[in-house]
Amino acid sequence: MVMARPGKISEAVVRRLPLYLRVLDELAEAGQTKLLSSQELGERAGVTPALVRKDLAWFGEFGKQGVGYDVHYLRSELRRILHLDKEIRIALVGVGSLGMALARYHRRRYLIEPDFNLHIVALFDTDPRKIGEVVDGVPISSLGELPVLVDRLGIRMAMIAVPAEAAQGVADRLAAAGVKAILNFAPVKLKVPPGVHVATADLSGELQCLAYYLDR
Amino acid sequence: MVMARPGKISEAVVRRLPLYLRVLDELAEAGQTKLLSSQELGERAGVTPALVRKDLAWFGEFGKQGVGYDVHYLRSELRRILHLDKEIRIALVGVGSLGMALARYHRRRYLIEPDFNLHIVALFDTDPRKIGEVVDGVPISSLGELPVLVDRLGIRMAMIAVPAEAAQGVADRLAAAGVKAILNFAPVKLKVPPGVHVATADLSGELQCLAYYLDR
DNA sequence: TAGATTGTTAATCGATTAACAATC
DNA sequence: TAGATTGTTAATCGATTAACAATC
Structure with a gap:
């Protein structure tokens, strides 16, 4: 088996791996x-x-010439490559209607699918009325508890679903707490320290792109 | 002013226009x-x-050499290019927690921002208990009413927020009703007739990509 | 063995960057 | 005019496709 040479792999390649998976x-x-x-x-x-x-x-040699790829073997290798073979604990910041929907969706998949390893283990909000409320078994905490909970629960990833104005501040606190990957739903370009990865899911931006293709 | 030569413009270019805007x-x-x-x-x-x-x-010449771009002029030109200068009426299919969140978010922006022209004018669901319910002023209709409402309300765009198994069926009905652009939140690759544009917002796929960048 | 399909190298294609003449 | 910055062309870079030898 040829060893992988990570670090040089382009984002274009990585973005297709979930499709294959x-x-x-x-x-x-x-x-x-x-x-x-x-x-x-x-x-x-x-x-x-x-x-x-x-x-x-x-990433290696996963097929056999003249035969093809073994479905189960390739699946397990891709899961390993994407680090989806072990549980990944996730914090979600901003439990508005979008945050709530994301929490519910992912919690449900985690509970139903045996090896869906994306696990939302903590919810955060600044609204005092929401703090303490429990969503699908996960309590909403105040942002002040972020560092302690990231540490205690082994959180490595986060989703940001707060208003645009608040997103950069949240990103700063997440990075400071040691979170290494952030999925950002706010329509802003986040600045994060080196070593932290950000993906932006800009839903309105997607709609705006689509509008281009409407005639007239 | 040099005339635009549309049709040849790559998706990579179009995807950056909303960032500039x-x-x-x-x-x-x-x-x-x-x-x-x-x-x-x-x-x-x-x-x-x-x-x-x-x-x-x-798309043309929008700046002045030695000077730069006029903010208001370039903004209005980009809005025109993206067809965001006129109202775009949108249907949202699937009023689960994600659909509800998307509806609320976009409705609110439409009501608050004077020239946010993305307008969700109809909601659809198959659950009989939901039909008739009103969300932020928009009633939830049955999918059977899709063709009539698309026609009557001038709907040209749609968002799909239904479970993966149902997404292709919904896409077929949307395309048949004359919708030309679809933003799909279900984790499936939709097949649509030529002339219909699809963008996929695969939220779990984004998380899976991010997981790759976590060490170990 | 013959047929099929991989892994990999070379060719092509397209997108980004660098450079600069045009011009405000 | 001198300085600045656009619009555009040429150079570079990277990603995709085509082709094929290796091999199951």
């Missing part, structure tokens, strides 16, 4: 298919077969 | 800045100045 999840669930060619995987993921092979080759 | 919105709101260089716009949007100029040049 979803296809494998579905096939593993269905249980029919044992083997899968890059052709088939590509079709289902919406990617060319050559690109599938090239993407996977960055 | 947001910067211009903020500056216009603040009211301080009248003129802006590609340098400054780039910094605020997280893009190189050369790329800012190149992106804008696809």
